[in-house]
Amino acid sequence: MAVRVTNETIQRSTLRNLQTNLSAMSTLQAEMSSGKRIQVPSDDPSGTGQSLSLRATASQLSQYQRNGQDGDSWLTTVDTALTTALGYLRNARDLVVQSGDAGLGQTSRNALADQIDGLKAGLLTQANARYQGRNVFAGTSDAAQAFTASTSGGTTVYTWNGSATGSVDRKIGPSTSVRVDTDGSQAFGWTDPGTGTQSTVFALMDQISAGLRSGTNVTGTLNDIDSSMQSMLTAAASNGSRQKVLENTMSDVSSQQITIKGQLSNVEDVDMAATIMNLQMQQVAYQGALAAGARVLQPTLLDFLR
């Protein structure tokens, strides 16, 4: 059966075609103006899934970046403090060597002792180094200072207030953490060979200074200075290697961020050239439908009957 075509069927199909063209154009225009290929999840369900997970990864990576920057500042603070402290310790060693000169008078020895006291104060300042209000040598402790001096029975006692159980870590990857603090009791520690007790480099300085003032030969403490220098160096080396790890990971994170951004753009963003092309073609189709409608709907037999 031949399909009968009437004015009404032509009108309806013309209208429907115009509607189809116009809605396709509006979709393309929405894509163009927003720059996004996926307006609602149904535009590309699997793309939506990818987009959600890529966005989550991108957000995590930028957080790792922030964590890493913060960690880097901690490590730099520790590094600076340890380097300065090592310098002070070397000065102290020189002074002790100098004090071995038998020709030195008590006045000169007192002067040396004053200098040693100054260096001790400097060491204590470095040991209480802070980054953004946190003691970098006190671990997870909330003590006001990493090391405090108190007088008991005429001698000054130095106490480390840090927490030995917890460490300050920065998460810089899904399974990568870097320790950013340094155990102050190790870095500034010294074992008194006379008593065998665990003490601090500050106590050693006090001992040297007292020895100088009382006229005792203090060159015997050179070994002690060397051993505490050694533990300080160990701490600095460990700190440096952790900083290296952190910097490497950070550069990995940066390059991953770029990759993820590229992937996200692939999934979400429209291909401008293709969309403009499609829009142009759609426009041609729409104009064609309009023109065809104008031609088809116009004439009837009545126009030709005279």
Added chain:
Amino acid sequence: MSSTFSGISTALSSLIAQRTALDVAGQNIANANTPGYTRQRADLGAVNGTQVPSMFATNNGVGTGVQVTGISRASDPFLDAKLRTQTSGAASLAALAGAYSTLESGLGEPGGSGLSSQLQTFWNDWHDVSNAPDTLSTRSVLLDDARQTVDTIHTQYTSIATQWSDARTTTSSLVDQTNTLAANVADLNQRILDITNNGGSANELADQRDQALTQLAGLVGATTQARQDGQVDVYVGGNALVFGSSSHALALTGAQVFSQAAGYATDGTPTTPQDVHLEWADSPGQRVVPTGGTVAGQLRVLAPAATDGSGTGGVLTEAARRLDQVATTLATDVNTLHSGATTVSGATGGAFFTPLDPSDPTFSGGTALGPAALRISVALTTADQVAVAAPGAGAYDASVGQQIAALGSSTTGADAVWSQAVVEIGDRSAAATSRSSVAESARASAEQDQLGNASVDTDQETVGMISTQRSYQAAARVLTTLDDMLDTLINKTGLVGR
């Protein structure tokens, strides 16, 4: 031999018939743009010559003209039925696709403002708190962002509930419309029967009835069955909606508010979820299951969630259930870790979110009232209550905070549940839209076929008018010729030799 003057009546019969044909053409052209109008045709039949079986019959075998045997509608029951079937399928799928489209445009995903990006911000805040456990400001930011995330979950749930009640109101008015149409059809059945019994033509009423039947198919997927006497019975789900001149009303019953469909009593106690369904108004309790039409689609939108957890239940209840899962997972995961941590002052963390579920270690027992997505809230009131330290590991320890922050990338965490839900809704929406557009084009083509047969072609009517006009002119000429012949017979005969 026939009568001398019989030719005059033959010509007259043609004049009358052609005039009727012209009237019908006029009616067709007048209604060329009337929705639902089916073109009509004057059926012409030749009139036999009188056949008198007798020896002295004078008939010469020539017929005695033309008569209008009836005015028929050019309706094709097959095409009408095809259109109704397609309309019923397309309307049901369009309702479903429309609901999905509204739902997914409210999700705000994928984008920078959706729940997923707020969850990410929330987890990143835990990193920030872990980086600086000594400062209160990061904790305050964390609490603010947590409250905002909770608000978003509430808003999403509320908008789903609003969409549900909108859909129910719409469905209820659609059912009212169905009842009105059914009553109309019953009434038209009666009037058509009366008119045809009186020998009249009820074409225009039949047009109205056909239109109503197509609308009924689009509303409740009604199927029709014509009777011998010209009446039409209408069936929904196998039972008669219209039987002859009587109609039965449908009633929409079941869940009145979203909480009933989601399975909560007024006080929030979990109950069996109620569905929304159709019943016969005159015999309550007897369910009607429409096989197609907008109402069938809407009932699928309003249905409760699948009991087997397959996610194949109602569009809105399934989405709400997903939100509940997101809320429960979020609260339970965070609370499990947070309750084991200590604050800077050494106090135990306790619940970060109000516990929602017995699986939560901070849950105090009793029955959970109301949906989790609405109940979830931040339990902490001040920033110093945020706990990130492991017990005994120093006041500024942040190991638990880092564990909580890592929940953001967990494959079973709230983010994963939410993103799965979004992809699922997107998938179903895409499938519903494509099915709906296929059904719509099938319906459009069925409509094109039906209209192609039934609608008025003005060109055809013009051609018909010309041929009618010519026939009328020719019949008039026959009359003139006969008159001329009679003139010859009456006035010119017997004048020989004058």
